[in-house]
Amino acid sequence: MEWFTADDHELARFVLQRGIAAMYVLAFVAAINQFRPLLGERGLLPVPRFVARVPFRAAPSLFHWRYSDRLLRVVAWSGTLLALSVVLGLPQSGPPWVPMLVFLAMWGLYLSIVNVGQVFYGFGWESLLLEAGFLAAFLGSDQVAAPVTVIVLFRWLVFRLEFGAGLIKWRGDKVWRDLTALYYHHETQPMPNPLSRWFHLLPRPLHRVEVAANHVTQLVVPFFLFAPQPLASIAAAVIVVTQAWLVLSGNFAWLNWLTMLLAFSAVDDDVVRGLVPALPVAGAPADPPVWFVVVVLAVTVLVLVLSYWPARNLVSRRQKMNASFNPVHLVNAYGAFGSVTRRRDEVVVEGTLDDDPGSAEWRAYEFKGKPGDPRRVPRQVAPYHLRLDWMMWFLALGSPAQYTWFTRFLLRLLEADPATLRLLRHDPFGGQRPRWVRARVFRYRFATRAERRDTGQWWVRTEQGTLVRPQDLATLRGR
Known part of the structure; x- marks a missing residue:
């Protein structure tokens, strides 16, 4: 044959x-x-x-x-x-x-x-x-x-x-x-x-x-x-x-x-x-x-x-990117980065053990893959897929579809849920429940060679604003 x-x-x-x-x-x-x-x-x-x-x-x-x-x-x-x-x-x-x-x-x-x-x-x-x-x-x-x-x-x-x-x-x-x-x-x-x-x-x-x-x-x-x-x-x-x-x-x-x-x-x-x-x-x-x-x-x-x-x-002028035309995902359309973002924003999630969020000492949760601490060098994780880290990138783009899961994510942090914390690189509270959590937005850019030599930082970041104001367990459970 x-x-x-x-x-x-x-x-x-x-x-x-x-x-x-x-x-x-x-x-x-x-x-x-x-x-x-x-x-x-x-x-x-x-x-x-x-x-x-x-x-x-x-x-x-x-x-x-x-x-x-x-x-x-x-x-x-x-x-x-x-x-x-x-x-x-x-x-x-x-x-x-x-x-x-x-x-x-x-x-x-x-x-x-x-x-x-x-x-x-x-x-x-x-x-x-x-x-x-x-x-x-x-x-x-x-x-x-x-x-x-x-x-x-x-x-x-x-x-x-x-x-x-x-x-x-x-x-x-x-x-x-x-x-x-x-x-x-x-x-x-x-x-x-x-x-x-x-x-x-x-x-x-x-x-x-x-x-x-x-x-x-x-x-x-x-x-x-x-x-x-x-x-x-x-x-x-x-x-x-x-x-x-x-x-x-x-x-x-x-x-x-x-x-x-x-x-x-x-x-x-x-x-x-x-x-x-x-x-x-x-x-x-x-x-x-x-x-x-x-x-x-x-x-x-x-x-x-x-x-x-x-x-x-x-051949369509309205070409779809990464589309499946049937529910069993056979013979699909593919594509990536039809548009390129010009600036990088990151959502930084923080918590505190203090009762008063206005005068609290806030500590950041570190993710396994996405940028956080400006001094930390990014990891090589592919071909493995860190799904939470990827969704945090979409969250920073301002996609409303991400807010539902993110609210629940903050709730799990307030509960110190062990399974959720294992998705992270570092829990600043060692498994203890924080009193409050919040999310701020920072703009990140790579440090220049001179900045890297002078400060040791991989990233340079500036605060852009607040995505989620301080929330406690009672407030998020009531949503």
């Missing part, structure tokens, strides 16, 4: 299956660590309230049957173990139906989490991981060659991801068109990493070159993913290099890491073998069973039909 198989993509399948599974491990571990205080029974946006008002057909999830924190842990741990088995290559050693069922189970379990995750799971890389996991289910096992249609569908996914991101930038903020976006982006991105300040302080002409190179990579290179070899492999290499550049300059959860893995769908074994002659040659695989061919072709037709909506979105 030469027409059905891609015999020269064994390395691509190896990377796709194990790499996507590794991203699922991270996603499920993040759910184990963060879901309960954010979305659990006593979470900031409790799942039981969500499923009571949103029907199953709009957000399919196991948790419409029932939700409990214990069931969430069962789902997340089950997904983690399934994903680890793929990373180790165990399902791939059996017939093709084994990895198929494992990946579909992972996809279904994570879909159940995402569809009740509300704003804390409203990120494009959630849909990307779901779509990638679904496609990976049909890559087969080591006993058969990878189906060529699935390899092409992975390339179509990378094309939508890159080309969609390029179009949303070009159509969006003028700073992408005049090549000045990176005058601001490294400083104002949601969660800078240890190298972001270094990137920000690069000469401005180099920033313009970076933006121009980004346009070429996202608006031109993706077309070559469908070109003959070695052009397709070269296009994949360009995408991997540019995504690695983004990994070095910021924290975007698993978005860049997963994109690099998906780009391997365009990498040909012979091209890699020309660079690495020691790459082992796989033996001739057996012909795939008829049932597997039928299933893969049916899935291919399904994806092609569902591609109508994201393809139409690409």
Whole structure:
């Protein structure tokens, strides 16, 4: 069945299956660590309230049957173990139906989490991981060659991801068109990493070159993913290099890491073998069973039909960014940073043990990833995802949708809720209940080289105002 198989993509399948599974491990571990205080029974946006008002057909999830924190842990741990088995290559050693069922189970379990995750799971890389996991289910096992249609569908996914991101930038903020976006982006991105300040302080002409190179990579290179070899492999290499550049300059959860893995769908074994002659040659695989061919072709037709909506979105003047056109997150629209913020505001949350808030000594809560103490160097946390820290960035932008959960977050701080405090880097009260909490807004910018030498500070900040005046437990419980 030469027409059905891609015999020269064994390395691509190896990377796709194990790499996507590794991203699922991270996603499920993040759910184990963060879901309960954010979305659990006593979470900031409790799942039981969500499923009571949103029907199953709009957000399919196991948790419409029932939700409990214990069931969430069962789902997340089950997904983690399934994903680890793929990373180790165990399902791939059996017939093709084994990895198929494992990946579909992972996809279904994570879909159940995402569809009740509300704003804390409203990120494009959630849909990307779901779509990638679904496609990976049909890559087969080591006993058969990878189906060529699935390899092409992975390339179509990378094309939508890159080309969609390029179009949303070009159509969006003028700073992408005049090549000045990176005058601001490294400083104002949601969660800078240890190298972001270094990137920000690069000469401005180099920033313009970076933006121009980004346009070429996202608006031109993706077309070559469908070109003959070695052009397709070269296009994949360009995408991997540019995504690695983004990994070095910021924290975007698993978005860049997963994109690099998906780009391997365009990498040909012979091209890699020309660079690495020691790459082992796989033996001739057996012909795939008829049932597997039928299933893969049916899935291919399904994806092609569902591609109508994201393809139409690409050519639309009102292009949607990170949109799902169906509740199971298959064949989505992608994109990022259609607009770039020019200034960075941060919400600093403080508490005090004193009875009088007017003369109190206030101490700041420190978050694990987002900027706080001006002397603290940002962490490298990606590909892990700190969901609370990301939502604090949106809160500082003034989004009204964030206020409900933030009010409950302040309440949990007043209660010294242990699960909530574990989401933070530092509790200034060591588990003791504060008497009052408040939230102030500061404008942050990176310290110049001279300021860094003189003060030791990574950031320079100035107060902008108060977001939440001092609140006590009785007041917030009464809301």
